[in-house]
Amino acid sequence: MHAEHLSKTFDYSTDRAFAERMDAADVLRPFRAQFCIPQDDQGNDVIYFAGNSLGLLPKTVKPIVERELEDWARLAVDAHFDGREPWYGYHEQFRESAARIVGAQPNEVVLMNSLTVNLHLMMVSFYRPSSDRFKIITDWPSFPSDIYAVDSQIRHHGFDPEQAFIKVRPRDGEHLIDMDDFVSQIELHGPQAALVMISGVNYFTGQFYDLKRITDAAHRAGCLIGIDLAHAAGNVPLALHDWDVDFAVWCNYKYLNSGPGTVGGTFVHERHAKNVELNRFAGWWGNDPKNRFMMHLQPEFLPVPTADGWQLSNPPILAMAAIRGSYDLFDQTSIEALREKSQRLTGYLEFLIDQQGKDRFEVITPRDAERRGCQLSILAKRDPKALFASLHKAHAVGDFREPNVIRVAPVPMYNSFVDVWRFAQVLANAGGGDLHG
Ligand SMILES: *Cc1c(COP(=O)(O)O)cnc(C)c1O
Numbered sequence: 154m155h156a157e158h159l160s161k162t163f164d165y166s167t168d169r170a171f172a173e174r175m176d177a178a179d180v181l182r183p184f185r186a187q188f189c190i191p192q193d194d195q196g197n198d199v200i201y202f203a204g205n206s207l208g209l210l211p212k213t214v215k216p217i218v219e220r221e222l223e224d225w226a227r228l229a230v231d232a233h234f235d236g237r238e239p240w241y242g243y244h245e246q247f248r249e250s251a252a253r254i255v256g257a258q259p260n261e262v263v264l265m266n267s268l269t270v271n272l273h274l275m276m277v278s279f280y281r282p283s284s285d286r287f288k289i290i291t292d293w294p295s296f297p298s299d300i301y302a303v304d305s306q307i308r309h310h311g312f313d314p315e316q317a318f319i320k321v322r323p324r325d326g327e328h329l330i331d332m333d334d335f336v337s338q339i340e341l342h343g344p345q346a347a348l349v350m351i352s353g354v355n356y357f358t359g360q361f362y363d364l365k366r367i368t369d370a371a372h373r374a375g376c377l378i379g380i381d382l383a384h385a386a387g388n389v390p391l392a393l394h395d396w397d398v399d400f401a402v403w404c405n406y407k408y409l410n411s412g413p414g415t416v417g418g419t420f421v422h423e424r425h426a427k428n429v430e431l432n433r434f435a436g437w438w439g440n441d442p443k444n445r446f447m448m449h450l451q452p453e454f455l456p457v458p459t460a461d462g463w464q465l466s467n468p469p470i471l472a473m474a475a476i477r478g479s480y481d482l483f484d485q486t487s488i489e490a491l492r493e494k495s496q497r498l499t500g501y502l503e504f505l506i507d508q509q510g511k512d513r514f515e516v517i518t519p520r521d522a523e524r525r526g527c528q529l530s531i532l533a534k535r536d537p538k539a540l541f542a543s544l545h546k547a548h549a550v551g552d553f554r555e556p557n558v559i560r561v562a563p564v565p566m567y568n569s570f571v572d573v574w575r576f577a578q579v580l581a582n583a584g585g586g587d588l589h590g
Pocket residue numbers: 267268269270296298299352356381383384404417
């Protein structure tokens with residue numbers, strides 16, 4: 154399948170008519186109408202390429218959140234059992250959809266808390282350092298929240314991040330991590346490491362790591378592996394169960410369009426999830442729901458033998474209702490269909506950027522479409538801040554990462570080929586006088 158994908162070449166063209174033809178032939182096109190797209194002052198759709206930071210609001214969300222508000226008004230506490238979607242087991246309805254998104258068995262996933270909280274909860278169970286094995290190996294650059302979480306876990310166990318926090322970096326002068334280097338670093342440090350804790354798609358470069366290969370290398374070295382899927386979930390195909398990943402966490406507000414700061418997701422491989430003896434920080438919602446309300450009569454914690462066993466609190470229904478609205482759209486298509494369009498869409502953006510000359514822009518994201526998701530990270534070679542300001546002025550929404558990288562993500566669920574074409578026009582025109590002034 155890999156080779157077949159690589160040989161799939163598209164004949165892109167720079168004219169707008171080409172983009173319009175691609176949109177007309179796009180089987181996912183109807184999804185765009187399911188989203189609220191921000192407008193500029195003239196009432197035109199902005200070019201929204203920030204779905205890797207915050208996905209757009211699906212129109213399916215509002216009625217579902219309103220339904221829960223109505224049930225709260227009408228039934229109050231009784232909505233836990235008598236609501237249209239009873240709150241008591243509210244989290245259970247997400248298993249199938251979430252499992253499809255990350256390539257898991259339904260009993261391996263649960264939506265709860267937020268990403269960084271889940272990262273900590275997972276490290277409580279899966280980072281159990283000893284004097285022989287205390288290191289955590291990560292990819293670099295890493296996202297600040299992940300750095301703080303890993304660093305503080307190491308300190309919490311009385312180790313020194315100076316020795317214990319191992320960062321696998323791109324070679325000097327390069328932007329991406331060579332997969333052979335990744336594996337050899339794991340072989341080098343693995344015997345002293347407890348955990349390999351990496352991102353699935355790097356937030357800065359957009360590099361999609363070979364997660365199966367890294368998982369195998371981690372396991373060969375006797376380490377557990379956890380993956381932060383913040384930039385991977387809903388973006389690239391994942392097979393966490395088959396790859397044998399130990400745990401993973403993700404957020405639902407980036408490619409999964411479920412609202413700012415909403416509840417995150419956690420994957421625990423079945424072989425751990427079934428192990429009720431496994432050490433964890435416990436709360437009542439992780440307890441067997443049948444005797445959860447025995448309260449002080451049965452104070453012993455009996456974890457659910459699935460990923461649910463890591464839940465602490467009762468779920469925030471309003472936030473989770475928004476996720477339901479968004480996951481309903483993912484249920485109407487497939488990660489494969491999204492991936493197919495995504496590779497064309499991002500490939501088209503890459504093609505149009507390449508037309509503008511290497512002296513202006515360099516795409517640092519992998520050129521191999523199999524090794525990236527939607528996002529392209531563009532290194533601006535001339536006056537990057539002014540460039541970003543002109544994008545802003547033209548209502549093209551991406552983001553800027555110091556010192557000179559612009560990240561843009563055409564998202565297959567709602568972006569169009571004409572969006573990409575318009576974005577390239579803005580980039581081209583941003584090269585004018587106001588850039589150098
Ligand atoms: C977005 C993102 C986060 C955000 O963490 P929250 O706990 O949801 O605020 C963390 N890590 C990575 C890699 C991210 O991309």
